[in-house]
Amino acid sequence: MSDTVLSVSNLSISFKNNSDSKTVLINSNFKIKRGTTLSLVGESGSGKSITSLALVSLLPLNASIVGSINFNGEELIGLSEIELQKIRGNKISFIFQEPMTSLNPLHTIEKQIGESLSFHQNLSGIEKTQKVIELLEKVKIPNAHTRLKDYPHQLSGGQKQRVMIAIALANKPDLLIADEPTTSLDVTIEKEIIDLLMEIKSTEKMSILFITHNLRIVKQISDYVCVMQNGKIIEQGSTQEIFESPKSNYTKKLLNSSPKGFRKNNSERISRILNVENLKVWFPIKRGFLRRTKGFIKAVDQISFDLMEEETLGIVGESGSGKTSLALAILKLINSEGSITFQNQNLQNLKSRNLLTFRKNAQIIFQDPYGSLSPKMNIEAIVGEGLDVHEKISKSKRKEMILQILNEVGLVEDMITRYPHEFSGGQRQRIAIARALILKPKLLILDEPTSALDVSVQSQVINLLKIIQNKYSLSYIFISHDIALIKSMCDKIIIMKDGIIVESGETKNLFSKPKKNYTKELIVSSNLK
Amino acid sequence: MFDSYLSKRRFQNFKSNKRAYWSLIIFCSLFFISLFSEIIANERPLLVKFQNNYYFPFINFYSEETFGGDFKTEAIYKDKEVQCLIISDGNSECWDYPKKVINEIESYPENSNKSWIIWAPIPYSYNTINDLERAAPSPPDQKHWLGTDDTSRDVLARILYGFRLSVFFAIVVTLISSIIGIAAGAIQGFFGGWIDLIFQRLIEVWGATPSLYIIIIVAAILQMNFWLLVLLLSLFSWTALVGVVRAEFLRARNFEYVRAARALGVSNFVIMYRHILPNAMVATITMLPFIITGSIGSLAALDFIGYGLPSSYPSLGELTLQAKNNLQAPWLGFSAFITFALMLSLLVFIFEGIRDAFDPRKIFK
DSSP: OOSEEEEEEEEEEEEEETTEEEEEEEEEEEEEETTOEEEEEOOTTSSHHHHHHHHTTOSOTTEEEEEEEEETTEEOTTOOHHHHHHHBTTTEEEEOSOHHHHSOTTSOHHHHHHHHHHHHHOOOHHHHHHHHHHHHHHTTOTTGGGSTTOOGGGSOHHHHHHHHHHHHHTTOOSEEEEESTTTTSOHHHHHHHHHHHHHHHHHHTOEEEEEESOHHHHHHHOSEEEEEETTEEEEEEEHHHHHHSOOSHHHHHHHHTSOOSOOOOOSOOOOEEEEEEEEEEEEEEEETTTTEEEEEEEEEEEEEEEEETTOEEEEEOOTTSSHHHHHHHHTTSSOOEEEEEETTEEGGGOOGGGGHHHHHHEEEEOSOTTTSSOTTSOHHHHHHHHHHHHOOOOHHHHHHHHHHHHHHTTOOGGGGGOOGGGSOHHHHHHHHHHHHHTTOOSEEEEESTTTTSOHHHHHHHHHHHHHHHHHHTOEEEEEESOHHHHHHHOSEEEEEETTEEEEEEEHHHHHHSOOSHHHHHHHHHTTOO | OTTSHHHHHHHHHHHHOHHHHHHHHHHHHHHHHHHTHHHHBOSSOSEEEETTEEEOTTTSOOBGGGGTOSOSSBOOTTSHHHHHHHHTTSOGGGGTOHHHHHHHHHHOGGGSOOOEEEOOSBOOOTTOOOOOSSOSSOOOOSSSTTOBOTTOOBHHHHHHHHHHHHHHHHHHHHHHHHHHHHHHHHHHHHHOHHHHHHHHHHHHHHHHSOHHHHHHHHHHHSOOOHHHHHHHHHHHHTHHHHHHHHHHHHHHTTSHHHHHHHHHTOOHHHIIIIIIHHHHHHHHHHHHHHHHHHHHHHHHHHHHHTOSSOTTSOOHHHHHHHHHHOTTOHHHHHHHHHHHHHHHHHHHHHHHHHHHHHOTTOOOO
16 A cells, blocks of 8 residues: 555636636645645635545535546546445545534434444444444543433533544544534633544544644644645645745735734723623523423623723633623623623613613624624615714714724725625624724623634734724723633633633733633643643 | 615526516516506497597596486496487487487498597496397307306406406505514514513414404495405404514524614614514515415405405406306306416416525526
8 A cells, every 4th residue: 555545636626607617626736645634724715625525526516626536546536426435434534513513413323323334334233332332432432331322412512523533433544534623612622622633543543634724723733734725725835844934925924813922011000991790690491381490590600800991801711601691791782680880880770771871882793793794784874873873963974984984994985885795704894893983982892703704814803903992992801712812912811611700810910820720721722831 | 775786686586587577577567457447448438529529438427418318317328329429419310210320420421520439448347237139148259258247247357357456455465464464573573572472372363263254244244345355354364474574583683783783772673674674574575475375365265155345346256156157158267267377377476586586595597
């Protein structure tokens, strides 16, 4: 057997849609050696996933593939469906991004792992069960033999991804294609999965094609890297070469776009803008015929903090830790208990009618720029909406203010009549910022404002946020799970888990002397130390 | 909303569906023509020139005296005597020998005093009772292109008026029930909780009410007319839209752009109207065809069983009933069947096109 598992040469893919055809991959060449990991890096739409799907002909029918894909000396392009099925899930197997939807919710995990075994290896009965247990142990699921009859919903996100890996490993593949396997997982779990993949790679002597946009993981896991942009491989080489001496500008830009350092502390901040005391957001669990409250889900429990003017407070936590509930509660968008004092006014006693001043002064930017803009309204209507509520001004003045704010966030004037779907993710997030900023608020809550954006766009949006903070003396509450980002943005940090504060304090202190194990774990798993 | 790129693309999509596009053109032309039924099918002349004056009998009332007759009642233009009076400028011989006078004028046009009558292309209205030389219903002939029904009324005229009535009825019912349905669905979906719970139960009870019996009972108490029937059918068809609109609002009220609007301090009503409703319209439009064809069907069915509009109305359902009662006169059945088939097929094609045009995933050539 040769040393090269997979060699792709001159691969081009285009999609035909009726009359026009769109090329999504142009003349790509790469090789994967036995027992090594190749990472495909690039932003969304750069052709990473298309490449991986093309390897085993899983593309939609209107795709045309030109070039050569050589796997273990066998040409894969042009193979019949039956021959391909012998390779898929057997010699080449897949792990996808979303473990929640990759598993069938109606079958037990034993059945789902066993399916591949009986299909490719003709195993059955006790032999099959034995093998399934063996696989589950290999992916480190505790008490594997008791979990066989579990359904996917009984597993956590990380465990589901482990089961996916077990299915992928079932037939000892030569090549494992992992398509953003950790993107939807929390950082601590992400680290466990990456460690598991690395360990399996060395014990099983298989090759991995790893697809991701996360450079931190690439550095950790891969031997070779291909950087992709707009359907082209623009640079490839060993991980060390790429990270230490990148040649193309794009790669340099990607490498530089990850946030670094701390926020510069300007001066002592004395005037307090927001005070939260013992804030609670409890969702009742109602059971039984009379729907009596049997207990509570404590999304936010006993949270207290102060926010000074011009200060940035970071809130870090994994999914489900109550970050977003906290943000919504502060803005009085959901009901809560405890006191919220904004500019010396207690918000909890106010009727919704009297909240208008507060609404003008406190704004929020949401995570998903695709969901936070109404698709049926044009940019002028979206950005000007706040003015309609709060300011009584003439039409020309209104338009003038809208144009000015668009300028400020880096959008041009003629965009004003366009609709959200005509914009990229980064532009949409700018529109959302403009909508919040036009009211000249004092407090801006940023709920994961960049996690849906590509890395290079992410850094642009972050820079914009820093500029407007200085210009308008804004206070930020910055919610994120990206610790590096929080570290570079925030003065103070609150670390949340299961609705309570695990640890809080000045950013520098927290990173240099973390007190709690959870904090240490978070810092370690995001590779900041 | 209509100047957006999306609407343009939708219209392009609709146009590229040839069947739907042509159905729309044909249906609109038919409906447009039927709006002028009074000009096309009327027992009164459209224009009369009498003693150098012009008269418009199809809109205005003229007594027989106007044309030199004896009665103060409206001139019966179908009568040979009246026709004779008009074209002879009031010759009194018309009382005794109308045919002779008419023949004279027609054979020597140069002698006549140039009075004339212009008739509608179909010189019968939907309720004109014609003198036939044979027993009604009479088969199609030169005078009655689709024959006559069992009270000797012209079938073509009745279909023309009946088509207009059906479509108009369906549009009014759909409009009323959409307004009520969308408002109810919007309020339930947006506020949720107890409001939603109570309204849903009320709608369940309302939906379980046997609407046919209510219509029969009301028909027994009150004199049925067009608007009463519109009201009764609207009362029971608005619930169809509540489900989809409610679902859309329930889904959309937690969208981030709705939250963002809340954070801006926008009032509930504006959020519902400006942010959520436009997005709920797609679901509404997919439901509309069912309501429209449903109301046409209900009207026909009620007329067929005799609890719909009184028989003086030009009803297609009543024509179907006559067809059933007069199997020896197949032209009644065929006319009714072809009218319904054409009308409903055109509507179904049009709405199929509209629905596809709103579907973002559908690819058009």
